[in-house]
Amino acid sequence: MEQPPPALSQVVLKMHSRCDLACDHCYVYEHADSSWRGRPRAVSQEILAATAARIAEHARAHRLPRVRVVLHGGEPLLAGPALLRRAGEELYRALRGVCALDLRIHTNGVLLDEEFCELFRELGIRVGVSLDGDRASNDRHRRYADGRSSHARVLAAVALLTRPRYRELFAGLLCTIDIDNDPVAVHDALAALRPPRVDFLLPHATWDTPPPRPPGSPTPYADWLDTVYRRWEAGGRAFPVRLFESVHRTLRGASSVTESLGLAPADLVVVETDGTFEQADSLKTAYDGAPATGLNVFDHGLDDVLGHPGVLARQKGIEALCARCTACPVVQHCGGGLYAHRYRTGSGFDNPSVYCPDLMALIMNIRGHESLRAPAAAPGAGPDALDGGSGQPLEPADFEELAAGFGGAAAVDRLALAQLDLNRELLAAVGGRVDPGDPRAGAAWELLLDLDAAAPHALETALTHPYFRPWALGVLGGRGPDTLAGGLAELAAAAALRARRADTVVVPLRRGTLRLPGIGRALLPGGAEEAEMTAESYGFTVRCGGQRLRMGWSEGLDGRTPHWEPVRLFEADGWTVALEDTDPLRDRYQWPVEDRLPATGARAWATGLAAAWSLIRRQLPRYAPGMAAGLRAITPLTPRPGSDTSATCRDAFGAVGAARPADPAPLALLLVHEFQHVKLGAVLDCCDLYDPEDTGRYYAPWREDPRPLGGLFQGTYAHLAVTDFWRVRRTLADGPAERGRAEAEFARRRQQTTDAVDTLARCGSLSALGKRFVAGMGESAAAWRDERVAPEALAGARSSVRSHRDAWRARNAPRA
Structure with a gap:
């Protein structure tokens, strides 16, 4: 029996079915599908409410931690601020207390103004903008119906999004590839805008309507992207590129971050302006009606969409690919390419991608670039390497942002990806310790391998549980070898539950407790040593000590369920x-x-x-x-x-x-x-920021004891935020007494942090990267030095800092 995908966690919500540009490469209006002609121009409030309710229903049933909703079109800004506000409010209202909402909008940018940006800032809507590069490149396709250029209006939109007030709204740029455009000019034009991310998209095509292929190269799209890659690499990878990042990840055995590559199941559904559910928009390029499901938000839920044959066909991973693809050496990285690009009349989607030669060449080119780059990026390869043992490079812009004491969502997301890669390596190392004679450990390890192939997102979510790594390090360090089988079984059970697979996992108990990391615990009676857990649609079943207990996801939150504590x-x-x-x-x-x-x-x-x-x-x-x-x-x-x-x-x-x-x-x-x-x-x-062999002990203005260099580094970085907190509170705290206390705290913390940064800068054990990082910390601290502080607060701070240092010196002076 076919298993449905774990869940639909991405929803494209069509706000308006028309567009104010007439891009000649648009798959909505210019390709095979013509369903847009019969749809209402704007989505109704009733459809918005029903869609929000369906998303919340699905998220609750599948215990999704986060749902991404993209407001789309046509051109969604044509819907106007009032309807966009209604969409955001309905979604937040429905998902409150259910899961997090990652709300985004994708626009051509020509209508974007401050009114829209203020609305998006209020609702936390991140904005992606379509732009194909420099003016000549962009105007090749993205024009108004009368032929006018859209380029200046789009640049104005991007400039608005890069203002400090709106910078956090900027999600990135989407660039459709045209091999007639100069790849260097396209790259440089996009790089000049300092985007948080760029998506390069192959133009939608099928075997019936193949993409242009000029004579001279069998792989012109790979050649074009390779030129961009080299330019991007030479520029220090100034911004993330989703396509390149996905190839990097799949080469390391991780999952892709784009639908265009990799074998992960599709988790996206489209809601059109008439409330119908459709599959991915890219299918509009295959044939008229290709994305249709026959389902709608009023009569059907997202679980009904999961059961649609077209959706199920996109969840089988490598099994769904044609024989030529399954025999290909790069199939784990390519994944057969975008589903829509495989279509041919007569054989449907049972074909390689129409871009097959380009995808293979692209992957092999990037593999070659990375093999040349790896020695310089390996741990210990040099003080300027922005890459540690995880293999996930930290972008230079991220590094500078983090050094200043901050770090936005994109920077922290990349740190999290690096941490996930480290956890994958740890899991592989733990798997290498499995004794062939231990059937419990062997069964858990085999299930984890199977989950990694069939449901990698579920396994990766389980691996991000913060207490996985301490357990793995304990096993590898010999501090808990007896927990190897149990820990692997717990991890496998949690991943199987997240994948909603009907696997039965035997899990050893911890003093009567079934641990499901990141999900919860079951308190089981009877003194049994192990339990059998099986995932089901509503929750899971546990068999233990002759009893069969059924546990639902939403049970136990109020503390009234005797066995299940989620x-x-x-x-x-x-x-x-x-x-x-x-x-x-x-x-x-x-x-x-x-x-x-x-x-x-x-x-x-x-x-x-x-x-x-x-x-x-x-x-x-x-x-x-x-x-x-x-x-x-x-x-x-x-x-x-x-x-x-x-x-x-x-x-x-x-x-x-x-x-x-x-x-x-x-x-x-x-x-x-x-x-x-x-x-x-x-x-x-x-990154190696300082010499780990430094055995010195340093003065930290907030501690009584001498600190190792790493401890001083950590304390100083934390105190940047502490100082900033009191800096803000001295003007925003309630009441004069509280503001006066905050003023005194700011003055004291500012002096302490500045002194500590100076100590780090003079320690002599910083790497080149460490010097850059401390310099970034110092710039933030220096910016506060000129801020006016009340004389009494300043005098008190200086006295306090001086007294603390004198007492520390007396306490820690060498004994004769």
Whole structure:
């Protein structure tokens, strides 16, 4: 029996079915499908409400942590601000408390103005813009119906998005390839705009209507992209390119990040302006009606879409490819190319991509470039390498942004990808320790290999659980060899559940507890040593000690279910974070963790997090996008009387431990402070910033004890955010007393952080990258030096810092 894909986590919502440009390469209006002619121009409010409800229904049923919705067209800005606002409000309302919403809009840019940008800023809508390069390249296809150029209007839109106020809205540029355009000119024109990302798209074509292929080369599209790649490489990879990034990832055994490559199942559905569900828009290039499903938002749910034969055909991975593709040496990287590009009348989609020779040449070219680049990028290869053991390069712009103390969503996303690659390597190393004579470990390892091939996203989500790496390092370090089989089984069970596969996994229990990392725990009676877990559509079944227990995803959130305790998810305005109080391995901090919170305690945390997150977004907006992208779990710690309590574990990326303060401001400070440690730890996994052989001990103005260089580095980086917090609070805190306290704290923290940066700069053990990173920290600290502070606060700060240093010197002076 065919298994449906795990879930649909991406929805393209058509806001308007017409366009104000007449691009001659448009697959909506210029290719085989003509369904747009009979559709309403704009989506109705009723369809928006029904679509939002269907998405929420699906996300709840599949426990999706995040759903991406792209407002699209035609040209979506033609729908106007009021209807776009209604779409955003309906989606946020429906998904509140269900999952995070990644809301985006894709536009040709010609109508984008400040009114739209203010709306998108309010609703957190990120904006992607279509632009094919320099004016000559763009105007070859992207013109108005009367032939006028659209280029100047699009550049004005991009300039608007690059203003500091709107920069975080800018999602990137989409560029359709035309081999008649100069690839260097296209690259340089896009690079000059400093985009956060670029997508290069092959023009849609099929075997019935193949793409232009001028004489002289059998692979003109690969040749064009290879020229762009070389230019991009020579420019220091100034911006991420999704196509190149996907090839890099598949060459390392990871999943693709674009539908055009790789074997991952499609997880996208389109909602047209009449409320009908369709498959991916790219199918419009195959034949008239190709994307149609016969389903609509009023009568059908997204699970009905999952069962549509056309959708199922795109979930079989390598099994769905033709014989020529399955025998190809690069099939794991190419994945047969975009599904629509395989179409031929008579044989349907059972063909290689019409771009098959180009895809093979592109992959082989990039593999060759990377093999030449690898020695310079390997760990220890040199102080200027922006690449550590993970193999995931940190973009230069990301590095500078992080060095300044910040780091937006794109930078933190790339840190997270690097962390995932490290976790994959650790898992492979743990798998190498499996004893052939251990049937439990062997079965779990085989299932993980199968999941990696069939449902890589599910496995990767399981691997991002923050407490995977401490367990793996413990096994590899000989500190927990007896947990190898159990840990692999727990990971396999969690991945199988996320894939919604009907696998039965035998999982050893931890003192009667079935651990499902990142999902929750089941408390099983009877003293059994192991349990059998099987995923089902509503949840899962556990067989243990002669009992059969059925557990639903939504059960246990209120604490009333005796056996099942799921991880609670908190979501507010673009941030989803797990309140991790179930994992037995979460006890990785210097302070004890809280046990499972009662429902009242979870609600108190949710209330506190909502207020703290609102404060961070309003008062510390440069920290919010990175935190939303990278802070995935908060582990409640036991409060200490009279002291705020928080901590991080160096090997648990994405998690912080904290005791909940009574007020939102200190909670916001704890989160921003601790997430600095999380970011810097990930940077250090990519880059060598200082000599690890330095055995010196250094003065940290906030500690009583001498600190190793790494500890001083971490503390200084965290105190950049602490200083910034008090800098803002001195003008925005409630009441004069609180503002006066914040003024004094800012003055003191500014002096401490500046002194610590100077100590790092003079230590003599920084690499070239470390010097650049500390210089970035210093620039942020220096920008605060000229800010006026009340004389009494300044005098108090200087006195406090001087007294602390004098006492530290006396305490740590060498004994005669």
